[in-house]
Amino acid sequence: MPVKILIADDHHVVAESLSMLLGAFEPFEVVGIVNNGWQVLNFIEKNTIDIILADLHMPLLNGNDMTVRIREQHPLIKVIILTMSEEAAHIREALQAGVCGYVMKSAERAELIRAIQTVASGENYFSEKIVRKLAEIPNLNNTNGKTAIDDIVPLTKRELEIMRLIAEDLSNQAIADRLHLSVTTVETHRRNLLKKVGVSSAVGLMRWALKHKLIDEI
Template sequence: MIRVLLVDDQRLVRAGLRMLCDSAPDLTVVGEAENGQQAIRLAEQVTPDVVLMDLRMPLVDGTAATARILANRPAVRVVVLTTFDDDDHLFPALAAGACGFLVKDASPDELLAAIRQAAAGDTPFSPAVLRRLVDQAVRARLGEAPAPSLPATLTARERDVLACVGAGLSNREIADRLHLGVTTVKTHVTSLLAKTGAGNRIRLALLAAQSGLILES
Protein backbone atom coordinates (compact mmCIF):
# COMPACT_ATOMS: atom_id res chain seq x y z
CA MET A 1 0.00 0.00 0.00
CA ILE A 2 1.40 3.39 -1.03
CA ARG A 3 1.04 6.00 1.70
CA VAL A 4 0.24 9.46 0.28
CA LEU A 5 0.38 12.89 1.93
CA LEU A 6 -1.64 15.64 0.20
CA VAL A 7 -0.34 19.21 0.42
CA ASP A 8 -2.41 22.04 -1.08
CA ASP A 9 -3.82 25.25 0.35
CA GLN A 10 -7.17 24.76 -1.40
CA ARG A 11 -9.58 22.50 0.50
CA LEU A 12 -11.54 21.63 -2.62
CA VAL A 13 -8.37 20.50 -4.41
CA ARG A 14 -7.39 18.31 -1.46
CA ALA A 15 -10.88 16.79 -1.36
CA GLY A 16 -10.67 15.92 -5.05
CA LEU A 17 -7.21 14.40 -4.66
CA ARG A 18 -8.37 12.36 -1.66
CA MET A 19 -11.36 11.00 -3.59
CA LEU A 20 -9.07 10.06 -6.48
CA CYS A 21 -6.54 8.33 -4.25
CA ASP A 22 -9.27 6.56 -2.29
CA SER A 23 -10.55 5.11 -5.56
CA ALA A 24 -7.27 3.24 -6.06
CA PRO A 25 -6.92 -0.01 -4.09
CA ASP A 26 -3.14 0.36 -3.73
CA LEU A 27 -3.14 3.94 -2.37
CA THR A 28 -4.06 5.32 1.02
CA VAL A 29 -4.11 8.98 2.07
CA VAL A 30 -2.37 9.28 5.44
CA GLY A 31 -2.69 13.04 5.87
CA GLU A 32 -3.54 16.45 4.44
CA ALA A 33 -1.74 19.76 4.88
CA GLU A 34 -2.83 23.24 3.80
CA ASN A 35 0.64 24.80 3.89
CA GLY A 36 4.28 23.82 3.88
CA GLN A 37 4.65 24.20 7.62
CA GLN A 38 1.96 21.60 8.26
CA ALA A 39 3.45 19.37 5.57
CA ILE A 40 6.85 19.29 7.28
CA ARG A 41 5.27 18.32 10.60
CA LEU A 42 2.92 15.73 9.11
CA ALA A 43 5.68 14.09 7.07
CA GLU A 44 7.37 13.26 10.38
CA GLN A 45 4.18 12.03 11.99
CA VAL A 46 2.58 9.94 9.25
CA THR A 47 5.72 8.79 7.31
CA PRO A 48 4.33 8.95 3.76
CA ASP A 49 5.87 7.18 0.79
CA VAL A 50 4.81 9.93 -1.63
CA VAL A 51 3.96 13.59 -1.05
CA LEU A 52 1.82 15.45 -3.60
CA MET A 53 3.14 18.98 -3.13
CA ASP A 54 1.61 22.27 -4.22
CA LEU A 55 4.10 25.13 -4.59
CA ARG A 56 2.36 28.41 -3.83
CA MET A 57 1.13 28.22 -0.23
CA PRO A 58 1.11 30.49 2.82
CA LEU A 59 3.64 30.35 5.70
CA VAL A 60 6.08 27.96 4.00
CA ASP A 61 5.94 27.39 0.25
CA GLY A 62 6.18 24.01 -1.43
CA THR A 63 9.80 24.35 -2.51
CA ALA A 64 11.02 25.09 1.01
CA ALA A 65 8.80 22.36 2.44
CA THR A 66 10.19 19.84 -0.05
CA ALA A 67 13.76 20.63 0.99
CA ARG A 68 12.92 20.34 4.70
CA ILE A 69 11.00 17.08 4.31
CA LEU A 70 13.77 15.44 2.32
CA ALA A 71 16.43 16.68 4.72
CA ASN A 72 14.62 14.80 7.49
CA ARG A 73 13.40 11.83 5.44
CA PRO A 74 15.46 11.33 2.25
CA ALA A 75 13.46 8.25 1.23
CA VAL A 76 10.23 10.22 0.80
CA ARG A 77 9.29 10.87 -2.82
CA VAL A 78 7.93 14.36 -3.48
CA VAL A 79 5.88 14.97 -6.62
CA VAL A 80 5.03 18.59 -7.34
CA LEU A 81 1.45 19.17 -8.49
CA THR A 82 0.98 22.78 -9.49
CA THR A 83 -0.76 25.20 -11.80
CA PHE A 84 2.57 26.89 -12.55
CA ASP A 85 4.91 25.00 -14.89
CA ASP A 86 7.26 27.88 -15.69
CA ASP A 87 11.00 27.64 -15.10
CA ASP A 88 10.84 29.89 -12.04
CA HIS A 89 8.87 27.15 -10.28
CA LEU A 90 10.27 24.06 -12.00
CA PHE A 91 13.99 24.43 -11.35
CA PRO A 92 13.82 25.48 -7.68
CA ALA A 93 11.52 22.52 -6.98
CA LEU A 94 13.96 20.13 -8.66
CA ALA A 95 16.87 21.67 -6.80
CA ALA A 96 14.96 21.12 -3.55
CA GLY A 97 14.76 17.41 -4.37
CA ALA A 98 11.35 16.85 -5.98
CA CYS A 99 11.38 13.65 -8.02
CA GLY A 100 8.53 14.64 -10.31
CA PHE A 101 6.62 17.64 -11.62
CA LEU A 102 3.02 17.57 -12.86
CA VAL A 103 0.67 20.36 -13.83
CA LYS A 104 -2.87 20.32 -12.52
CA ASP A 105 -4.40 19.70 -15.93
CA ALA A 106 -3.06 16.13 -15.76
CA SER A 107 -5.74 13.47 -16.11
CA PRO A 108 -6.75 11.35 -13.09
CA ASP A 109 -5.08 8.32 -14.65
CA GLU A 110 -1.87 10.29 -15.21
CA LEU A 111 -1.84 11.45 -11.61
CA LEU A 112 -2.41 7.97 -10.19
CA ALA A 113 0.31 6.62 -12.49
CA ALA A 114 2.68 9.37 -11.33
CA ILE A 115 2.16 8.44 -7.67
CA ARG A 116 2.89 4.80 -8.43
CA GLN A 117 5.93 5.71 -10.54
CA ALA A 118 7.32 7.89 -7.78
CA ALA A 119 6.80 5.17 -5.17
CA ALA A 120 8.64 2.73 -7.44
CA GLY A 121 11.63 5.07 -7.72
CA ASP A 122 10.71 6.51 -11.11
CA THR A 123 10.59 10.22 -11.99
CA PRO A 124 7.15 11.25 -13.24
CA PHE A 125 6.96 14.44 -15.29
CA SER A 126 4.32 15.97 -17.49
CA PRO A 127 5.67 15.24 -20.99
CA ALA A 128 5.74 18.91 -21.97
CA VAL A 129 7.66 19.80 -18.81
CA LEU A 130 10.24 17.06 -19.35
CA ARG A 131 10.65 18.01 -22.99
CA ARG A 132 11.24 21.65 -22.06
CA LEU A 133 13.65 20.67 -19.33
CA VAL A 134 15.69 18.53 -21.70
CA ASP A 135 15.60 21.10 -24.50
CA GLN A 136 16.79 23.84 -22.20
CA ALA A 137 19.60 21.69 -20.87
CA VAL A 138 20.67 20.83 -24.41
CA ARG A 139 20.67 24.49 -25.44
CA ALA A 140 22.73 25.38 -22.39
CA ARG A 141 25.36 22.85 -23.39
CA LEU A 142 25.61 23.80 -27.06
CA GLY A 143 29.13 24.85 -27.84
CA GLU A 144 30.44 23.67 -24.48
CA ALA A 145 31.15 20.05 -25.34
CA PRO A 146 30.75 17.61 -28.23
CA ALA A 147 27.64 15.47 -28.28
CA PRO A 148 28.16 12.43 -26.07
CA SER A 149 28.46 9.04 -27.70
CA LEU A 150 26.27 6.21 -26.55
CA PRO A 151 27.93 3.07 -25.16
CA ALA A 152 28.57 0.49 -27.86
CA THR A 153 27.07 -2.13 -25.56
CA LEU A 154 23.54 -0.72 -25.92
CA THR A 155 21.21 -3.12 -27.67
CA ALA A 156 18.79 -1.98 -30.37
CA ARG A 157 15.89 -2.37 -27.92
CA GLU A 158 17.71 -0.33 -25.28
CA ARG A 159 18.19 2.45 -27.83
CA ASP A 160 14.45 2.32 -28.57
CA VAL A 161 13.67 2.59 -24.86
CA LEU A 162 16.18 5.44 -24.44
CA ALA A 163 14.52 7.38 -27.28
CA CYS A 164 11.16 6.94 -25.54
CA VAL A 165 12.62 8.17 -22.23
CA GLY A 166 13.97 11.20 -24.07
CA ALA A 167 10.47 11.92 -25.36
CA GLY A 168 9.15 11.97 -21.81
CA LEU A 169 7.17 8.73 -21.94
CA SER A 170 6.44 6.81 -18.75
CA ASN A 171 7.31 3.12 -18.39
CA ARG A 172 3.68 2.19 -19.12
CA GLU A 173 3.62 4.38 -22.25
CA ILE A 174 6.93 2.88 -23.40
CA ALA A 175 5.57 -0.62 -22.83
CA ASP A 176 2.47 0.14 -24.89
CA ARG A 177 4.45 1.77 -27.68
CA LEU A 178 7.08 -0.96 -27.97
CA HIS A 179 4.70 -3.85 -27.17
CA LEU A 180 6.65 -4.88 -24.10
CA GLY A 181 5.76 -5.69 -20.52
CA VAL A 182 6.21 -2.92 -17.96
CA THR A 183 8.63 -5.13 -16.03
CA THR A 184 10.70 -5.59 -19.18
CA VAL A 185 10.79 -1.83 -19.71
CA LYS A 186 11.94 -1.32 -16.11
CA THR A 187 14.72 -3.85 -16.73
CA HIS A 188 15.83 -1.98 -19.84
CA VAL A 189 15.80 1.35 -17.98
CA THR A 190 17.86 -0.14 -15.17
CA SER A 191 20.34 -1.47 -17.72
CA LEU A 192 20.51 1.93 -19.42
CA LEU A 193 21.25 3.64 -16.11
CA ALA A 194 24.08 1.19 -15.47
CA LYS A 195 25.58 1.26 -18.97
CA THR A 196 25.44 5.03 -19.43
CA GLY A 197 26.31 6.02 -15.87
CA ALA A 198 23.29 8.33 -15.79
CA GLY A 199 22.14 8.86 -12.24
CA ASN A 200 18.42 9.13 -12.94
CA ARG A 201 15.75 9.25 -15.62
CA ILE A 202 16.22 12.97 -16.22
CA ARG A 203 19.86 12.42 -17.13
CA LEU A 204 18.83 9.57 -19.41
CA ALA A 205 16.39 11.88 -21.19
CA LEU A 206 19.10 14.50 -21.53
CA LEU A 207 21.52 11.92 -22.93
CA ALA A 208 18.95 10.82 -25.49
CA ALA A 209 18.43 14.41 -26.64
CA GLN A 210 22.14 15.24 -26.76
CA SER A 211 22.87 12.04 -28.67
CA GLY A 212 20.26 12.86 -31.28
CA LEU A 213 17.97 9.93 -30.53
CA ILE A 214 14.54 10.79 -31.92
CA LEU A 215 11.36 8.90 -31.16
CA GLU A 216 9.98 7.74 -34.48
CA SER A 217 6.28 8.24 -35.09
Protein backbone atom coordinates (compact mmCIF):
# COMPACT_ATOMS: atom_id res chain seq x y z
CA MET A 1 0.00 0.00 0.00
CA PRO A 2 1.27 3.50 -0.79
CA VAL A 3 2.27 5.92 1.94
CA LYS A 4 -0.50 8.52 2.11
CA ILE A 5 0.93 12.02 2.46
CA LEU A 6 -0.73 15.34 3.26
CA ILE A 7 1.24 18.50 2.38
CA ALA A 8 0.74 21.58 4.55
CA ASP A 9 2.38 24.79 3.35
CA ASP A 10 1.01 28.30 2.90
CA HIS A 11 3.27 28.88 -0.12
CA HIS A 12 1.20 27.51 -3.00
CA VAL A 13 4.07 27.11 -5.46
CA VAL A 14 6.14 25.17 -2.91
CA ALA A 15 3.23 22.89 -2.04
CA GLU A 16 2.42 22.15 -5.69
CA SER A 17 6.07 21.45 -6.47
CA LEU A 18 6.30 19.04 -3.55
CA SER A 19 3.13 17.30 -4.69
CA MET A 20 4.53 16.78 -8.19
CA LEU A 21 7.91 15.63 -6.86
CA LEU A 22 6.49 13.10 -4.41
CA GLY A 23 3.61 12.01 -6.61
CA ALA A 24 6.11 10.80 -9.20
CA PHE A 25 7.53 8.35 -6.66
CA GLU A 26 5.33 5.24 -6.82
CA PRO A 27 5.33 4.23 -3.11
CA PHE A 28 3.90 7.65 -2.20
CA GLU A 29 0.40 9.03 -2.67
CA VAL A 30 -0.20 12.74 -2.07
CA VAL A 31 -3.81 12.84 -0.89
CA GLY A 32 -4.13 16.57 -0.35
CA ILE A 33 -2.62 20.04 -0.01
CA VAL A 34 -3.66 22.49 2.71
CA ASN A 35 -2.44 25.94 3.74
CA ASN A 36 -2.39 25.95 7.55
CA GLY A 37 -2.54 23.81 10.66
CA TRP A 38 -6.28 24.19 11.19
CA GLN A 39 -6.93 22.87 7.69
CA VAL A 40 -4.71 19.90 8.52
CA LEU A 41 -6.81 19.07 11.59
CA ASN A 42 -10.02 19.29 9.57
CA PHE A 43 -8.59 17.19 6.73
CA ILE A 44 -7.39 14.30 8.88
CA GLU A 45 -10.81 13.97 10.51
CA LYS A 46 -12.24 12.96 7.13
CA ASN A 47 -9.33 11.24 5.39
CA THR A 48 -6.79 8.48 6.04
CA ILE A 49 -3.26 9.90 6.37
CA ASP A 50 0.08 8.27 7.19
CA ILE A 51 2.42 11.26 7.12
CA ILE A 52 1.98 15.03 7.19
CA LEU A 53 4.73 17.04 5.51
CA ALA A 54 4.34 20.48 7.06
CA ASP A 55 5.99 23.87 7.03
CA LEU A 56 7.01 25.17 10.45
CA HIS A 57 5.70 28.72 10.03
CA MET A 58 2.09 28.64 8.85
CA PRO A 59 -0.74 31.10 9.55
CA LEU A 60 -3.46 30.45 12.16
CA LEU A 61 -1.79 27.32 13.58
CA ASN A 62 1.93 26.69 13.11
CA GLY A 63 3.63 23.36 12.55
CA ASN A 64 4.62 22.77 16.17
CA ASP A 65 1.23 23.60 17.70
CA MET A 66 -0.44 21.51 15.00
CA THR A 67 1.84 18.57 15.85
CA VAL A 68 0.93 18.71 19.54
CA ARG A 69 -2.77 18.45 18.68
CA ILE A 70 -2.20 15.60 16.24
CA ARG A 71 -0.12 13.65 18.76
CA GLU A 72 -2.99 13.98 21.23
CA GLN A 73 -5.84 13.12 18.87
CA HIS A 74 -4.26 10.94 16.14
CA PRO A 75 -1.11 9.30 17.55
CA LEU A 76 -0.65 7.03 14.52
CA ILE A 77 -0.16 9.97 12.15
CA LYS A 78 3.47 11.08 11.78
CA VAL A 79 4.61 14.66 11.19
CA ILE A 80 7.72 15.72 9.28
CA ILE A 81 8.63 19.40 9.40
CA LEU A 82 9.96 20.77 6.11
CA THR A 83 11.23 24.29 6.65
CA MET A 84 13.83 26.96 5.96
CA SER A 85 14.48 27.48 9.67
CA GLU A 86 17.83 26.29 10.98
CA GLU A 87 17.47 27.91 14.40
CA ALA A 88 18.35 25.48 17.18
CA ALA A 89 15.48 26.75 19.33
CA HIS A 90 12.95 25.99 16.57
CA ILE A 91 14.37 22.49 16.16
CA ARG A 92 14.15 21.82 19.88
CA GLU A 93 10.55 23.07 20.02
CA ALA A 94 9.63 20.81 17.11
CA LEU A 95 11.16 17.79 18.86
CA GLN A 96 9.31 18.61 22.05
CA ALA A 97 6.07 18.90 20.08
CA GLY A 98 6.59 15.33 18.87
CA VAL A 99 7.64 15.57 15.22
CA CYS A 100 9.13 12.43 13.70
CA GLY A 101 11.33 14.27 11.22
CA TYR A 102 12.89 17.66 10.53
CA VAL A 103 14.20 18.39 7.04
CA MET A 104 15.39 21.58 5.39
CA LYS A 105 13.60 22.84 2.27
CA SER A 106 17.03 23.06 0.67
CA ALA A 107 17.43 19.26 0.96
CA GLU A 108 17.92 17.18 -2.16
CA ARG A 109 15.00 15.11 -3.46
CA ALA A 110 16.78 11.91 -2.40
CA GLU A 111 17.01 13.07 1.22
CA LEU A 112 13.35 14.05 1.37
CA ILE A 113 12.32 10.66 0.01
CA ARG A 114 14.66 8.95 2.49
CA ALA A 115 13.14 10.96 5.35
CA ILE A 116 9.59 9.95 4.41
CA GLN A 117 10.55 6.29 3.97
CA THR A 118 12.34 6.29 7.33
CA VAL A 119 9.40 7.83 9.19
CA ALA A 120 6.92 5.55 7.40
CA SER A 121 8.92 2.55 8.66
CA GLY A 122 8.44 3.71 12.25
CA GLU A 123 11.76 5.48 12.80
CA ASN A 124 12.62 9.17 13.18
CA TYR A 125 14.63 11.17 10.66
CA PHE A 126 16.77 14.22 11.38
CA SER A 127 19.41 15.31 8.91
CA GLU A 128 23.03 15.67 10.02
CA LYS A 129 22.74 19.44 9.66
CA ILE A 130 19.82 19.49 12.11
CA VAL A 131 21.70 17.36 14.63
CA ARG A 132 24.65 19.77 14.45
CA LYS A 133 22.37 22.75 14.99
CA LEU A 134 20.76 21.11 17.98
CA ALA A 135 24.19 20.59 19.51
CA GLU A 136 24.49 24.38 19.75
CA ILE A 137 22.04 24.31 22.68
CA PRO A 138 23.94 23.94 25.98
CA ASN A 139 23.00 20.96 28.16
CA LEU A 140 24.75 20.79 31.52
CA ASN A 141 23.43 17.26 32.10
CA ASN A 142 25.64 15.90 29.33
CA THR A 143 29.35 15.36 29.89
CA ASN A 144 30.14 17.22 26.67
CA GLY A 145 27.79 20.07 27.57
CA LYS A 146 25.81 19.70 24.34
CA THR A 147 22.26 18.68 23.51
CA ALA A 148 21.56 15.57 21.44
CA ILE A 149 18.36 14.28 19.83
CA ASP A 150 18.02 11.64 22.57
CA ASP A 151 18.10 14.32 25.29
CA ILE A 152 14.66 15.54 24.21
CA VAL A 153 11.90 12.97 24.66
CA PRO A 154 8.67 14.62 23.50
CA LEU A 155 5.81 13.36 25.67
CA THR A 156 2.40 14.85 25.03
CA LYS A 157 -0.01 15.78 27.80
CA ARG A 158 -2.06 12.68 26.97
CA GLU A 159 1.00 10.42 27.11
CA LEU A 160 1.90 11.82 30.52
CA GLU A 161 -1.65 11.14 31.73
CA ILE A 162 -1.46 7.56 30.49
CA MET A 163 2.00 7.06 32.00
CA ARG A 164 0.73 8.14 35.42
CA LEU A 165 -2.30 5.85 35.16
CA ILE A 166 -0.01 2.95 34.22
CA ALA A 167 1.90 3.77 37.41
CA GLU A 168 -1.39 3.27 39.28
CA ASP A 169 -1.47 -0.26 37.79
CA LEU A 170 -4.60 0.42 35.74
CA SER A 171 -5.38 -1.85 32.79
CA ASN A 172 -5.76 -0.49 29.26
CA GLN A 173 -9.54 -0.80 29.60
CA ALA A 174 -9.54 1.08 32.90
CA ILE A 175 -7.36 3.84 31.44
CA ALA A 176 -9.66 4.07 28.42
CA ASP A 177 -12.69 4.41 30.70
CA ARG A 178 -10.98 7.04 32.86
CA LEU A 179 -9.91 9.20 29.89
CA HIS A 180 -12.94 8.50 27.67
CA LEU A 181 -10.78 6.94 24.95
CA SER A 182 -10.96 3.70 23.02
CA VAL A 183 -8.80 0.80 24.20
CA THR A 184 -7.06 0.85 20.80
CA THR A 185 -6.04 4.49 21.31
CA VAL A 186 -4.67 3.71 24.76
CA GLU A 187 -2.70 0.76 23.38
CA THR A 188 -1.25 3.00 20.67
CA HIS A 189 -0.18 5.63 23.20
CA ARG A 190 1.33 2.91 25.35
CA ARG A 191 3.39 1.52 22.46
CA ASN A 192 4.54 5.04 21.57
CA LEU A 193 5.64 5.63 25.16
CA LEU A 194 7.74 2.47 25.25
CA LYS A 195 9.34 3.30 21.93
CA LYS A 196 10.04 6.93 22.81
CA VAL A 197 11.85 6.21 26.06
CA GLY A 198 13.60 3.11 24.73
CA VAL A 199 12.18 0.43 27.03
CA SER A 200 10.29 -2.81 26.42
CA SER A 201 7.95 -3.09 29.40
CA ALA A 202 5.80 -1.15 31.86
CA VAL A 203 8.43 -1.78 34.53
CA GLY A 204 11.09 -0.13 32.38
CA LEU A 205 8.72 2.74 31.67
CA MET A 206 8.14 3.32 35.39
CA ARG A 207 11.87 3.28 36.10
CA TRP A 208 12.40 5.87 33.38
CA ALA A 209 9.55 8.02 34.70
CA LEU A 210 10.94 7.89 38.24
CA LYS A 211 14.41 8.81 37.02
CA HIS A 212 13.02 11.87 35.24
CA LYS A 213 10.71 12.72 38.17
CA LEU A 214 7.54 12.42 36.10
CA ILE A 215 5.82 10.24 38.71
CA ASP A 216 6.10 9.87 42.48
CA GLU A 217 7.76 6.91 44.17
CA ILE A 218 5.54 3.86 43.86
